[in-house]
Every structure is written in structure tokens, then in C-alpha cells.
Amino acid sequence: MKYLALALLFSTSLMAASPEVVQYMKELESVAKTENRTFNGFDAVRGKEIFTSTHTGKQGKPMACTSCHSLNLANPGKNSLTGKVIDPLSPRANPQRLTSAKEVKKWLKRNFMDVYAREGTAQEKGDVLTYIMKN
Numbered sequence: 001m002k003y004l005a006l007a008l009l010f011s012t013s014l015m016a017a018s019p020e021v022v023q024y025m026k027e028l029e030s031v032a033k034t035e036n037r038t039f040n041g042f043d044a045v046r047g048k049e050i051f052t053s054t055h056t057g058k059q060g061k062p063m064a065c066t067s068c069h070s071l072n073l074a075n076p077g078k079n080s081l082t083g084k085v086i087d088p089l090s091p092r093a094n095p096q097r098l099t100s101a102k103e104v105k106k107w108l109k110r111n112f113m114d115v116y117a118r119e120g121t122a123q124e125k126g127d128v129l130t131y132i133m134k135n
């Protein structure tokens with residue numbers, strides 16, 4: 001009994017994402033392995049760099065993920081294009097985050113275009129999700 005409680009505690013504290021989003025990350029992982037032979041697991045440090053660095057976005061202007069999502073993921077953000085407030089991205093601050101694989105796929109595709117003017121690779125998507133999960 002004691003061990004079961006401990007196991008549950010660990011699994012919930014480590015998994016700040018729903019089972020379907022965890023499943024999506026496993027799919028990203030297998031694609032990342034085929035695209036990069038030196039791939040050795042997702043990395044929150046690389047994810048942070050992806051999230052905080054500035055690039056020339058789709059509109060030809062400097063953009064970062066933090067242009068719309070706050071640098072502190074527990075805080076609300078503000079869409080730099082529309083001015084609309086965005087709820088916090090942190091799954092700890094906002095339990096609705098990382099619950100729907102469909103939403104996550106849709107927004108990662110759109111948001112990588114906004115910031116990088118291209119789609120993210122499987123490794124980049126997994127790295128940035130790993131970073132978001134830890135915040």
C-alpha cells in the first residue's frame with residue numbers, strides 16, 4: 001500500500017501532462033530518433049532556449065515564444081499580434097494546459113510558424129514541451 005501511494009505520488013508529480021499528451025510526446029520521440037541518430041532524449045534546457053530566443057517570424061519581424069507567452073510561464077501572457085490576454089502556459093498554474101493532444105499539435109504548428117517561420121522538428125517540439133511541463 002505504502003509503495004502504491006509513493007508510486008502514484010511520483011507519477012503525478014512527474015507528469016504535468018495528460019496521458020494523451022504523454023502519448024503524443026512518445027510519438028515525437030520516435031520521430032526524433034529517426035531524424036537524428038544522436039538523439040538522446042528531450043531536454044528542458046534546449047527547450048528553454050527554443051522558448052526564450054528571438055527569431056525572424058513569419059511576418060519578417062523579431063519574435064519569440066515569450067512575445068506572447070510570459071517569460072514566467074505561471075503568469076498570463078498577451079498576444080503581441082492581437083493584444084488579447086493569454087492564460088498561463090504552465091500546467092501547474094493552469095490545469096487545462098497540456099491536456100488535449102489536438103490543441104497542443106495545432107498551436108505548436110501555428111506558433112512555430114509565428115516565431116521561426118517554419119514548422120518545428122519533432123525534437124524541438126518535444127524539447128519545448130518538456131520545458132513547459134517543468135514550469
Ligand code: HEC
Pocket residue numbers: 050051063064065066067068069079080081086087096097098099100103104107108111112114115128132
Ligand atoms: C503570436 C502569439 C504567440 C506566439 C509568438 C506563441 N504563442 Fe503559443 N499560443 C498562442 C495562443 C493565442 C494560444 C492559444 C490560446 C490559449 O491556449 O490560451 C497558444 C497556445 C499554445 C500552446 C497550447 C497549450 C495547451 O495545451 O493549451 C502551446 C503548447 C504553445 N502555445 C506553445 C508555444 C511555443 C512553444 C511558442 C514558440 C515557438 C509559442 N507558443 C509562441 C499565442 C502565441
